[in-house]
Amino acid sequence: MNVKTDLNATAYKVVFLGLWMLIGFSNSLYAQNVVIKMPPGRIAVSSDGNLHDTDDWGATAFSLAFISSAGLGKRLVHYDYSNHLGESRKSWEDVMTDAAKGGAKRFNLNANKIFDDQTEKEKAILNFVKEANKSSVKNPLWLICAGPMQMAYEMIKATKPKKRQFIHAISHGKWNEDHRHGLCDKTWANMKADFPEVTYHQILDQNKSNGEDDFKSDISNWQWLKESDNPNWKWLYDKDDTHFVDDEEKWKSNTKNSFDISDAGMTYWLITGGPNGGNEKGGWKEAYTLLNKKAPPAELYINNVITNKGFVKLEAEDTKSDLMNWKLIKAEDENYIANASNAKHIEFLGNQPDNGEPNSPLIYNFSVPKNGNYRLLMMTSKRLMGSRGDMCNDVYVKLEGDYESL
Numbered sequence: 001m002n003v004k005t006d007l008n009a010t011a012y013k014v015v016f017l018g019l020w021m022l023i024g025f026s027n028s029l030y031a032q033n034v035v036i037k038m039p040p041g042r043i044a045v046s047s048d049g050n051l052h053d054t055d056d057w058g059a060t061a062f063s064l065a066f067i068s069s070a071g072l073g074k075r076l077v078h079y080d081y082s083n084h085l086g087e088s089r090k091s092w093e094d095v096m097t098d099a100a101k102g103g104a105k106r107f108n109l110n111a112n113k114i115f116d117d118q119t120e121k122e123k124a125i126l127n128f129v130k131e132a133n134k135s136s137v138k139n140p141l142w143l144i145c146a147g148p149m150q151m152a153y154e155m156i157k158a159t160k161p162k163k164r165q166f167i168h169a170i171s172h173g174k175w176n177e178d179h180r181h182g183l184c185d186k187t188w189a190n191m192k193a194d195f196p197e198v199t200y201h202q203i204l205d206q207n208k209s210n211g212e213d214d215f216k217s218d219i220s221n222w223q224w225l226k227e228s229d230n231p232n233w234k235w236l237y238d239k240d241d242t243h244f245v246d247d248e249e250k251w252k253s254n255t256k257n258s259f260d261i262s263d264a265g266m267t268y269w270l271i272t273g274g275p276n277g278g279n280e281k282g283g284w285k286e287a288y289t290l291l292n293k294k295a296p297p298a299e300l301y302i303n304n305v306i307t308n309k310g311f312v313k314l315e316a317e318d319t320k321s322d323l324m325n326w327k328l329i330k331a332e333d334e335n336y337i338a339n340a341s342n343a344k345h346i347e348f349l350g351n352q353p354d355n356g357e358p359n360s361p362l363i364y365n366f367s368v369p370k371n372g373n374y375r376l377l378m379m380t381s382k383r384l385m386g387s388r389g390d391m392c393n394d395v396y397v398k399l400e401g402d403y404e405s406l
Contacts, residue, residue, distance in 0.1 A: 008305060018244070026194060028338050032292070033288045034272065034286055034290045036072070036271055036272065037273045037276070038270060038272070038273070039275070040140065041141060041142050041168070041265075042135075042140075042141050043067065043072070043075045043076045043077065043078075043133060043142055043144070043270065044078035044079070044142065044144070045060075045063060045076075045078075045079045045080070045142045045144040045146060045267070046080050046143065046144070046146065046148070046151050046152050046155070046264065047060055047079070047081045047082075047096075047147045048081070048082065048084040048148060048176075049081060049092060049095070049096040049099070049144040050082035050083075050088045050089060050093045050096055050118065050153055051084040051087055051089055051181075052084065052124070052181075053175070054095075054223045055094065055216070055260040055261065056096065056099075056146060057096060057239050057240070058097050058099070058236070058240040058259070058261040058264070059240075059260075059261045059264040060081060060099040060100050060263075060264075061098065061103045061261075062236060062261045062264040062287065063146075063263070063264045063267040064076075064104060064106075065103065065107055065291060066267050066290060066291075069107075069293075070290065071111050072271055073110075074329040075112055076109055076110070076113060077127075077290045078115075078128050079100060079113060079118075080114075080117050080121075081096045081099075081113070081114070081116060081117065082096050082097075082116055082118045083147045083148060084147060084148055084184060085117065085180065085183040085184055086182025086183030086184060087180055087183075093116070093118055094363060095239075096116075096329075097323045098239075099239050103239075105234075106232050107232070107236065108281075112203040115127065120167075121151075122135060126149070128155040128158075129158045129197055132155070132156075132159040132166075133159060133160050135166035135167065136166055137166060139166075140166040140167065141166060141168070142168045142170065142270055142274070142391075143155075143156075143167055143168065143170065144170045145169055145170060145176060146176065147176055148179040149176065149177065149182065149187050150184040150186045152169065152191065152366045153329065154190065156198060157194075161342055163215065165198070165199075165228075167197075167198045167199070168200075168274075169191065169199070169200050170199060170201045171266075172202070172203045172204060172205050172206060172261075172262075172265060173207070173262075175206050177189070201275060202228050203266065203269055203282065205262070206263070206266075206283075207262045208263070208281070209281045212280040213283040213285055214262070214263055214281075214283045215261050215262045215282060215283050215284070215287070216260040216261070217284060218258065219240075219258060219259040221259065221284040222240070222281075223308065224283055224288060225237035240259050240260065240261065255311060259284075261287075265280070265282055268286065269282070283374070286333065312366050314364050314366065315341065316345065316346050317344055318344075319363060320363070321363045322363070323360070324359070325345065325350030325351075325360040326349070326362065327348075327352075328344060329345050329346065329347050329350055330344045335347060337381050339405065347378065373406060374386070376399070383406065
């Protein structure tokens with residue numbers, strides 16, 4: 001059965017009827033390790049978020065959460081934000097202040113190292129210079145460039161020339177590297193030309209480096225934050241730009257389907273090794289693992305919806321219906337089928353293998369994560385050996401909801 005869904009309908013219902021049938025769905029196992037192996041040195045970040053692109057709101061919040069969760073809080077010695085100079089938007093500055101200074105307090109980081117470039121630009125430069133001038137070959141300063149390059153240029157320029165060799169500048173996007181607007185005139189190319197002593201790292205753009213599992217991906221991948229009992233995770237969810245759609249900006253990130261913290265990918269790359277094997281292709285799974293100190297389960301379900309792909313995945317035994325002539329089979333039971341997901345399945349025992357009325361309907365209510373075309377697939381098994389091949393594994397389905405058959 002192929003169907004086209006309409007999200008104006010918030011729920012769907014499927015009814016299963018069986019003839020001597022057992023059903024279950026197998027899970028694909030997922031194990032994602034996050035290895036923290038940041039190279040020696042300290043962390044500095046320069047971010048915008050006060051004009052044009054709002055992904056820095058969530059990226060700033062997540063970068064601070066990543067650093068804290070990785071146990072690297074003492075290594076964060078500088079974070080300046082709202083670094084789009086010359087033109088700005090006050091309402092966006094306020095969001096960035098909450099993301100940066102509010103995030104530092106939430107994640108037990110030194111808020112005295114966080115600076116608003118719209119009101120504290122000179123303090124930010126002085127702090128960066130102080131930290132950069134402490135640097136050495138064993139204690140370099142890693143500068144994540146998550147906005148236009150003007151502020152980074154001015155901070156490096158103010159640093160002692162002999163200390164610039166211990167600065168590592170990181171970028172992942174041409175937009176930031178080339179952006180010239182307002183008082184932002186210097187570019188990544190200008191930095192490389194004028195400060196050749198600095199080491200430059202251009203890594204993959206996390207807007208498109210890891211497909212559907214990217215740091216910029218479908219919002220359904222991130223529902224575990226919203227559903228969490230941890231108020232800080234819920235706060236992270238609300239810092240994503242999709243919750244603050246601005247009518248004056250028509251960027252792709254401002255859509256209800258996309259969750260974008262792509263600039264946090266540079267922080268993730270650095271804390272997982274940087275140039276020594278750091279992960280440039282992180283995404284929601286790595287974020288889950290780092291923040292929760294464990295890999296995500298085989299599949300994440302939010303209200304029966306699998307969140308990491310455009311699927312709805314139902315475990316047959318999870319129905320709220322009375323099983324009636326169905327029987328729940330567990331791993332220790334005689335009729336258990338090996339490798340069933342969650343070590344259990346259900347089997348229909350209501351009639352003979354070759355005749356009998358289908359009965360004992362099972363009802364499942366669910367919502368779909370996104371609009372699209374869906375195909376209904378089922379995993380079934382025939383346990384009774386010797387019966388004809390088309391017996392003992394039939395299923396009849398009735399689907400209710402706002403959809404079109406294709």
